[in-house]
Amino acid sequence: MKIATWNVNSIRTRLEHVKNWLIANPIDILCVQETKVIDDLFPQQAFSELGYQLIFSGQKSYNGVAIFSRTVASEVSRGFAPVLGDTFADLDEQKRVITGVFNDIRIVNLYVPNGSAICSDKYAYKLRWFTALQAYLTALLQQSEHVLVCGDFNVAPEDIDIHDPKGREKQVMATDAERLALQQGVIDLGLADVFRKFTSDAGHFSWWDYRTGAFRRNAGWRIDHIYLTPVLYDCAIACEIDRAPRELEQPSDHTPVIVTLGSWQ
């Protein structure tokens, strides 16, 4: 079973890239972020023609998440509120969370806030969002031992996940507070970054700035992750970053990350 995550930076602009990638990589589940489209305008037919079911949660211009799957989803919900109630309901105005159960695996697809700049309101919002995420995942983990959490986390967990970590303490996506939020909100709950099961060295990235020829220089960050509970982590036989879509004309600035689960149904 193969499951991938990809921040596509507008599903409508990237429609041909995503379609062609799925034809070349006929995986079981694809989680996408930054769809940037309301649900009524989601280009659903293009993907149903390829044999995928879709669930999505979008808004105009910003954010938006979706899950494409070969099998039908059950126990689908959107946002934090269905799990957490009213405490963090204001965070659901931005469409960043969608989940469903597929083949007995609870898939959680996330688009973590960017955070803008360290002194900004958006940075505080990001840290509060991680607090909500911790409560949200804690609740889901009480229901199932088969949980996969993936998406654009907008945090580089370690210095080896940044092409040039010098001065990273002052850079959004790499501050100590963000790393602690990721640690407490995800990793400390028993979820492990499966990419690091197979690859321990530096220089592997999932996002490259559009500016300054960052991709050509491999000046990237590894901010797109797949986290697994222990039973799934043990099943994983590969986790790869596919750089190919980033080489195309008019690419997303992110590229897919794919995990392969062996001996799973």
Next chain:
DNA sequence: ATGGCCTTGGCTCAAGGA
């Protein structure tokens, strides 16, 4: 080097991204 570049909305510029 606070620049660079891309997407959306519907303005020829601003906001957000990371």
